[in-house]
Amino acid sequence: MSAEETGLRARLVAVGVDLVLREGQSAVSLREIARRAGVSHGAPRRYFPTHVDLLSAIAREGFADLTARVEETMRDAGPDPRTRLVALARTYLDFAAAHRGMFELMFRHDLLGSGRLRLRETSLPLFTVLADLVAQVRRPTDAPAPVLAGALWANLHGIAQLWAWGSLPLATGATDDDALLRAALDAHLGPTLA
């Protein structure tokens, strides 16, 4: 009846993605996903042996989405590496703010065990994009490229996290994260005017 007949496995993941985006982490219970997919609560087990396996598949979709957005940003941004870095950072922070539930799910540490969410397939591609750009703007006195990129990534991630948590708005008195983003980039890459 419905146009697409994509198979239950994909449907479960799609429902889960939709659910975590719309209602947050606490809504993605196994039974609720099954319910909304129109199957019994035991059905998912055929494709995902355990709940966290399903959650991992959902989180993987989140990483794919973020990666796609970053790639689109990279297409649209100009050639200047510093400008590209700014755009990349903005995309990261916007994603975290717009898709809070998904962002939290993606970085849940209990989804890492026993190879469900392999870092090489998820965060590493993103880091590679960042690291390449960082290498282009790195100054001789800076830390080695991987360390510099790692520190910058951590800074972005921390801003996203603490901003959503509410600490940074309170502590800095700011109403948006732009000043923080600018400060972080200037700190790690040097001021823009130089």
Added chain:
Amino acid sequence: MSAEETGLRARLVAVGVDLVLREGQSAVSLREIARRAGVSHGAPRRYFPTHVDLLSAIAREGFADLTARVEETMRDAGPDPRTRLVALARTYLDFAAAHRGMFELMFRHDLLGSGRLRLRETSLPLFTVLADLVAQVRRPTDAPAPVLAGALWANLHGIAQLWAWGSLPLATGATDDDALLRAALDAHLGPTLA
């Protein structure tokens, strides 16, 4: 009979702290805490109307512990503000690494609702210590003091988070977080030799 007769409320929190430190977030269920405290599962309700209220009290204890460690560090560190900042940062990262479950619990965003965990009582005192030190080493061309301090804090927090998550060890190839910490401090506060 036992020496201390501290009242159930405090005992529940103590058991919860012990439990989250030893076995992580998933172990701090209401019923398990009650069990280990030797009371029925309904007893905690007399002091904590809901489970997250109890969790918030446990997290608050975590912030108190971290704050105490920071203050001790500040006592032992010398007068040089930069040195004090390094020590502060080290304490923060060490705490996150040593007490993973507690650190996660402390920054669970769902413990913030309806004034259970008020930021002013928890993270703000810590931020104030950091901000004061940052203000002392801030250079004229740097971002305003609160922004600079906020960005640095976010960097620390991000390193703690992503390091525990395993991304940073993989991405940078490092075996400890010292290089990242140094890079972050140098970036935000300027290199040490200057």
Added chain:
DNA sequence: CACTGCTGGTAGACACCGTCTACGAACTCT
């Protein structure tokens, strides 16, 4: 066609969870 075997989903049980409510023991105060 009849029979077999498999794929993919159903349905019920189990233990555990957080919450709610009724109850009762022990204590204080007059």
Added chain:
DNA sequence: AGAGTTCGTAGACGGTGTCTACCAGCAGTG
């Protein structure tokens, strides 16, 4: 002694994730 309050018990309810037994429908073979 009697009344009221404090504080914990015990059971029920609906929800969860996991496990197991079952079975409808289909494919392939005789």
